[in-house]
Amino acid sequence: MDILNNVQRSVQRVIEGKIDFTAQKHAETATYAILSLTTVLSFLAGYIAQDLRFSLAVFGISLLALLLALVPPWPYLNAHPVPWRAPVPTSTSASPSSKTD
Amino acid sequence: MHSTYNRISTILSHASTALMVLLGLVAATSYLTLPSAEPGTVDVKTVQVYQERYRPNEVAWVRFDLDADLRSLWTWNTKQVFAYLVVDYHDAPNSTLSANEPGADGAIVEGRKAENSIVAWDRIIRRQRDGRLRIEGGRNKYPLKAVGKKFFGAEPFRARLMYNVQPWVGLLTYGEAGATKNVLEWPKAQSAMQ
Numbered sequence: 001m002d003i004l005n006n007v008q009r010s011v012q013r014v015i016e017g018k019i020d021f022t023a024q025k026h027a028e029t030a031t032y033a034i035l036s037l038t039t040v041l042s043f044l045a046g047y048i049a050q051d052l053r054f055s056l057a058v059f060g061i062s063l064l065a066l067l068l069a070l071v072p073p074w075p076y077l078n079a080h081p082v083p084w085r086a087p088v089p090t091s092t093s094a095s096p097s098s099k100t101d
Numbered sequence: 102m103h104s105t106y107n108r109i110s111t112i113l114s115h116a117s118t119a120l121m122v123l124l125g126l127v128a129a130t131s132y133l134t135l136p137s138a139e140p141g142t143v144d145v146k147t148v149q150v151y152q153e154r155y156r157p158n159e160v161a162w163v164r165f166d167l168d169a170d171l172r173s174l175w176t177w178n179t180k181q182v183f184a185y186l187v188v189d190y191h192d193a194p195n196s197t198l199s200a201n202e203p204g205a206d207g208a209i210v211e212g213r214k215a216e217n218s219i220v221a222w223d224r225i226i227r228r229q230r231d232g233r234l235r236i237e238g239g240r241n242k243y244p245l246k247a248v249g250k251k252f253f254g255a256e257p258f259r260a261r262l263m264y265n266v267q268p269w270v271g272l273l274t275y276g277e278a279g280a281t282k283n284v285l286e287w288p289k290a291q292s293a294m295q
Binding site (some may be wrong): 015016017019022027032043050053055059070072 | 102103104105108109111119120122123126127160176177178209269270
C-alpha cells in the first residue's frame with residue numbers, strides 16, 4: 001500500500017505540475033514573447049518561400065516546442081523554491097503524534 | 102501558470118490569437134500584392150440561335166477560341182482559379198421584358214435597355230500548370246437563354262473571359278483576362294431540330 005500511495009502521489013504531482021513563482025512569471029513572459037516572434041517569423045518564412053503550408057508548419061512546430069518546453073514541470077521550472085523558515089523547536093513538537101506524516 | 106492545465110490553456114489561447122494575426126497578415130499581403138493576368142484573346146467564331154418548339158426563350162450556341170495564360174495568378178495564397186466566359190449584351194429597347202411598361206401618366210416611357218451577362222463556359226483550374234488556356238472551337242457549356250425571350254434585335258454582344266481567384270485565406274478577387282475585339286451581331290433564330 002505504501003508503494004501504491006507513493007506512485008499515486010508522484011503521478012499526481014507530475015499531472016498537476018506545480019512550478020515555482022519565478023518560473024511562473026518567466027513562463028508567462030516567454031509565452032507571449034515567443035508566440036509573437038513566431039507569428040512574424042512564420043509569416044516571413046512563408047512569404048520568402050512562397051509557400052503557405054511552410055508558414056503554417058513553422059508556426060505549428062514552434063507551438064509544439066513551446067508546449068513541450070513549458071507544460072511539463074521540468075526541473076528547471078522548479079529551480080527557485082521558496083525558502084521556508086527553519087522549524088522552531090518547541091516542547092510540543094517532540095510529541096510522537098506530530099511525527100507521523 | 103501555476104499548473105499544467107493552466108499553462109496549456111494560456112499557451113493555446115495566445116496561440117489562437119497569434120494564428121489569427123498570422124492569417125490576417127497573409128490575407129492582407131496577398132490582397133495588396135494581387136497579381137493580374139495578361140489579356141488573352143477571345144474569338145467568337147459562330148453564333149447560332151434556335152427557337153425550340155413550346156419554349157418561350159430563344160437559345161444560342163457559340164463556338165469560340167480562347168487563348169489566355171492565367172498561370173501568373175498563382176501565388177503562395179492561391180487555392181484555385183475559376184475562369185469563365187461571359188456573354189454581355191443589352192436587350193432591345195422594346196423587348197418583352199418589363200422595361201417598356203406604361204408610366205404613371207399612361208404614356209409609354211422610353212425603355213431602359215436591360216443589360217445581360219450570361220456565363221457561357223467555365224473551368225475550375227486547380228493547378229498552376231493547368232492555367233494555360235488554349236481552346237479551339239470550344240462550345241458553350243451552358244445554353245445561352247435569351248433573357249428577353251429573343252436575341253434577334255438585341256444589341257450586338259461581346260464575350261469576356263473573366264477569372265475569380267480563390268485564395269486559401271482572404272478575399273475573393275475578380276478580374277478580366279481578355280475580351281472579343283469587336284462586337285458580334287445576333288442572327289435570326291432557326292427552328293431547332295426536334
